Amino acid sequence: MINVSFWNILWTVVNLLLLCVAFKFFFFKRIDNIIVKRQEEAKEIYDKAEEKNRQADEYVKKYEDKLASVESEKKQIILEARKTADGQYQKIIAEAHEDAKNIHENAVAEATIEKNKIISSAKKEIADMVVEATAKVIGSRTGADIDSQLFDDFIDKAGE
Amino acid sequence: MNTLIAIGAGIAVVTGLGAGIGIGIATGKACEGIARQPEAEGKIQKNLILGCALAEATAIYGFVIALMIIVMLQ
Amino acid sequence: MNLAEELIEELNCEAVFTLHIGSMEIPVMESVVVTWIVMAILIPLAIFLTTGLKTQNISKKQACAEFIYEKLTGIVGGMLGEEAKQYTGYLSTVLLYIGLSNIIGLIGFKSPTKDLNVTLALALMSIILVEGAGIYQHGVRKWLHNFTEPVAIVTPFNILDVFTRPLSLCMRLFGNVLGAFVIMELLKIVCPPIIPAIFSIYFDLFDGLLQAYVFVFLTSLYIKEAVE
Numbered sequence: 001m002i003n004v005s006f007w008n009i010l011w012t013v014v015n016l017l018l019l020c021v022a023f024k025f026f027f028f029k030r031i032d033n034i035i036v037k038r039q040e041e042a043k044e045i046y047d048k049a050e051e052k053n054r055q056a057d058e059y060v061k062k063y064e065d066k067l068a069s070v071e072s073e074k075k076q077i078i079l080e081a082r083k084t085a086d087g088q089y090q091k092i093i094a095e096a097h098e099d100a101k102n103i104h105e106n107a108v109a110e111a112t113i114e115k116n117k118i119i120s121s122a123k124k125e126i127a128d129m130v131v132e133a134t135a136k137v138i139g140s141r142t143g144a145d146i147d148s149q150l151f152d153d154f155i156d157k158a159g160e
Numbered sequence: 161m162n163t164l165i166a167i168g169a170g171i172a173v174v175t176g177l178g179a180g181i182g183i184g185i186a187t188g189k190a191c192e193g194i195a196r197q198p199e200a201e202g203k204i205q206k207n208l209i210l211g212c213a214l215a216e217a218t219a220i221y222g223f224v225i226a227l228m229i230i231v232m233l234q
Numbered sequence: 235m236n237l238a239e240e241l242i243e244e245l246n247c248e249a250v251f252t253l254h255i256g257s258m259e260i261p262v263m264e265s266v267v268v269t270w271i272v273m274a275i276l277i278p279l280a281i282f283l284t285t286g287l288k289t290q291n292i293s294k295k296q297a298c299a300e301f302i303y304e305k306l307t308g309i310v311g312g313m314l315g316e317e318a319k320q321y322t323g324y325l326s327t328v329l330l331y332i333g334l335s336n337i338i339g340l341i342g343f344k345s346p347t348k349d350l351n352v353t354l355a356l357a358l359m360s361i362i363l364v365e366g367a368g369i370y371q372h373g374v375r376k377w378l379h380n381f382t383e384p385v386a387i388v389t390p391f392n393i394l395d396v397f398t399r400p401l402s403l404c405m406r407l408f409g410n411v412l413g414a415f416v417i418m419e420l421l422k423i424v425c426p427p428i429i430p431a432i433f434s435i436y437f438d439l440f441d442g443l444l445q446a447y448v449f450v451f452l453t454s455l456y457i458k459e460a461v462e
Contacts, residue, residue: 003350008261008263008351008352009351011269012265015270020323022277030284031299033287034288034289038289041290213447214452217405217406220410221406223413224409
């Protein structure tokens with residue numbers, strides 16, 4: 001037990017190195033490999049998931065953008081519609097005003113023409129009456145009588 | 161001769177004294193530590209066992225020497 | 235005197251057989267044979283545990299293998315630290331070998347670690363590994379220079395360390411196993427069978443595994459110190 005023997009030490013060293021190499025190849029390396037492989041697989045899956053996640057985020061963003069643009073478009077459209085409606089309204093009102101004005105003017109013009117017509121016809125009548133009266137007077141009487149008669153007639157006729 | 165060998169072996173084993181004192185002190189301190197910080201019990205215990213194994217080595221040296229004296233001088 | 239002779243008979247390591255290669259005679263000691271038995275247990279076990287490994291849906295066998303792997307590399311790698319990670323494989327093997335050698339006495343074999351030559355070989359390999367790690371990490375100049383650290387006057391002690399460290403490792407392991415064995419033998423002779431069985435749990439199982447751990451712990455401590 002206490003005597004040191006060279007061969008025994010050598011045997012032990014050889015045995016130990018053998019055991020060490022065997023363990024390295026059959027135990028540590030194998031499990032190391034499998035762990036590395038598993039990690040790679042996990043990483044792959046993780047990467048895939050990450051990619052999917054990113055895509056989903058992208059889609060969400062896209063749709064949100066779209067939604068926002070739709071909203072703004074809607075607002076725009078409404079705004080435009082309102083604007084056009086406003087314009088239309090203004091136009092209609094303006095047209096109506098115009099029409100009203102035209103009608104009014106026409107009416108005034110017509111009334112004036114009518115009045116002028118009436119006046120002119122009245123003048124004509126008066127002139128006719130004067131002529132008639134004059135003829136009557138001239139036909140029936142002479143002198144002052146005629147004059148006064150004529151005058152009275154004229155007055156009568158005008159008073160009618 | 162045998163008596164002298166026995167005396168020599170006995171003296172060699174006196175190294176156990178140091179190991180005993182050392183392990184005693186270490187254990188006492190460990191108990192203090194656990195009393196102060198009960199949550200660190202696991203760590204303290206581990207270090208205590210390791211320290212004891214190391215401190216015990218001196219006693220083991222004495223024992224080996226005593227055995228060598230007996231076996232080799234006989 | 236009968237007891238002492240019996241004890242010495244148990245302690246002595248006989249040559250089981252002798253190999254003749256040319257004119258050389260190579261004796262094969264009992265401890266070497268038991269080492270082969272230990273190897274014959276460990277290597278097939280390792281191969282059995284690591285055949286048919288899969289990455290998913292692992293079997294119980296593989297879970298067990300991976301658990302052992304994690305524990306071993308966790309313990310040894312934790313002691314070695316980041317810089318000396320590449321020595322984990324060797325030290326784990328040494329841990330398994332010493333552990334199994336120490337407790338193989340329970341099933342009737344003579345522990346190889348009870349033979350001084352085996353522990354001496356282990357200690358020599360440890361110190362070669364420690365100094366080799368130092369040279370590999372720093373180069374020869376820096377390694378030589380490290381002997382004068384922290385001050386020049388401690389150089390002789392540092393050089394002495396190279397010899398006392400393996401001696402201390404060797405004697406610690408050998409003495410512990412031998413001491414446990416002698417005490418167990420005395421107990422077996424003095425007491426009826428129940429008390430030795432209880433003490434056997436401490437001396438053979440606990441102390442054996444603890445000494446394996448201490449051996450690896452100290453070696454990794456030296457390596458850690460050497461590569462810093």
